Amino acid sequence: MRRYLPTLLxxxxxxxxxxxxxxxxxxxxRGLMSQAPGEISRVFQDDTILxxxxxxxxxxxxxxxxxxxxxxxxxIVRRRxxxxxxxxxxxxxxxxxxxxxxxxxxITLNGTIGGWWMSLWFAIYGAAMIWTAINTIYxxxxxxxxxxxxWAVRLVVLAVGSWIYRMHYAIWYATTGGxxxxxxxxxxxxxxxxxxxxxxxxxxxxxxxxxxxxxxxxSSA
Numbered sequence: 511m512r513r514y515l516p517t518l519l520x521x522x523x524x525x526x527x528x529x530x531x532x533x534x535x536x537x538x539x540r541g542l543m544s545q546a547p548g549e550i551s552r553v554f555q556d557d558t559i560l561x562x563x564x565x566x567x568x569x570x571x572x573x574x575x576x577x578x579x580x581x582x583x584x585x586i587v588r589r590r591x592x593x594x595x596x597x598x599x600x601x602x603x604x605x606x607x608x609x610x611x612x613x614x615x616x617i618t619l620n621g622t623i624g625g626w627w628m629s630l631w632f633a634i635y636g637a638a639m640i641w642t643a644i645n646t647i648y649x650x651x652x653x654x655x656x657x658x659x660x661w662a663v664r665l666v667v668l669a670v671g672s673w674i675y676r677m678h679y680a681i682w683y684a685t686t687g688g689x690x691x692x693x694x695x696x697x698x699x700x701x702x703x704x705x706x707x708x709x710x711x712x713x714x715x716x717x718x719x720x721x722x723x724x725x726x727x728x729s730s731a
Contacts, residue, residue, distance in 0.1 A: 516585055517584055517585055517586060520580040520581070520583055520584050521580075521584070523580045523670060524577055524580040524581050526673075527576050527577055527580070527670060527673045528577065530573075530576060530672065530673045530676060531573045531574075531576055531577045532573075534569045534570070534572060534573040534576070534672070535569065535570050535573035535574075537550065537551060537569055538565070538566040538567070538568070538569025538570040538573070539566070539570060541553075541554045541562060541565070541566050541569075542562065542563065542566035542570075547562050552623065553565055553616075553623070554566075555620065558619060558620055560615065560619060561615065561616050561619040561620040563612075563615075564611075564612045564613070564614075564615030564616035564619065565612065565613070565616040565620075566612070567608055567609075567611075567612030567615075568608075568609050568610075568612030568613040568616060568636075569612075571605040571606075571608040571609040571612065572605075572609040572612075572613075572672055574602075574605050575602060575605045575606050575609055575669045576669055576670055576672060576673055578598065578601075578602050578605070578669075579602060579606075579665060579666045579669035579670065580666060580669075580670065582595065582598055582599060582602055582662075582666075583662060583663075583666050596650075599646075599647065599650060600647070602643075602665075603643050603644075603646065603647045606639055606640070606642075606643035606665065606668075606669065607639075607640050607643050607644070609636075609639055610636040610637065610638075610639035610640035610643070611636070611640065613632060613633075613635075613636040614633060614636045614637070617629050617632060617633050617636070622695075623694065623695050624694065624695030624696055624700055624701075624704065625695075625696060627701055627704065628695060628700075628704050631704040631705055632704065635668070635671060635708055638668055638708070638712075639665075639668045639669075642661055642664045642665045642668055643665055645657075645661040646658060646661040646662050646664075646665050649661060656723075660719050663715050663719060664712060664715060664716075667708065667711045667712055667715050668708060668712070671707055671708040671711075672707075674707045674708070674711065675703065675707035675708075678703055678706065678707060679691075679703070682699060
């Protein structure tokens with residue numbers, strides 16, 4: 511059972527992100543194509559074409575990355591179809607960089623709804639996505655599979671970050687009615703959320719990776 515647990519968890523993760531993938535991709539496409547994007551969502555503005563293009567790219571590319579990263583990490587794909595894993599890895603690399611760049615362009619030109627604190631942490635998230643994608647592909651090309659795997663784990667965590675962000679809100683509002691949160695995203699919960707949707711999960715992944723590395727290290731005794 512333990513052998514198949516990673517596959518099961520990754521499949522469940524991919525399936526549970528399905529609604530977000532459809533929502534995000536559709537919203538980005540409609541905002542990009544609309545003559546009045548401000549009516550589609552408040553993240554779009556009617557007079558900022560470049561910023562709208564940035565956030566639309568972030569949404570559409572991010573939708574594919576959110577769903578594709580867990581599938582790319584499936585052990586059966588890595589073992590049985592290494593060619594497919596490699597080619598789709600290049601696709602995910604491009605899309606992950608596009609996701610990060612699109613978000614950074616939007617933040618630079620338009621800022622975020624929640625002000626400077628949200629802009630800061632969303633920018634850190636976007637930069638981390640780009641840096642993680644670069645390292646994942648770099649170590650794959652260098653044939654350093656141990657480091658490639660570690661960076662791929664980090665990339666999967668970041669890839670599903672936007673979904674985690676929304677799930678946190680769904681759970682919070684369902685259990686508390688939205689205490690310490692508001693439409694301007696300036697409440698205490700909102701301020702915590704811009705950090706909590708990815709930093710704690712990266713720390714957990716780092717702890718697990720280092721624990722696994724320590725287990726593999728030969729004893730000096």
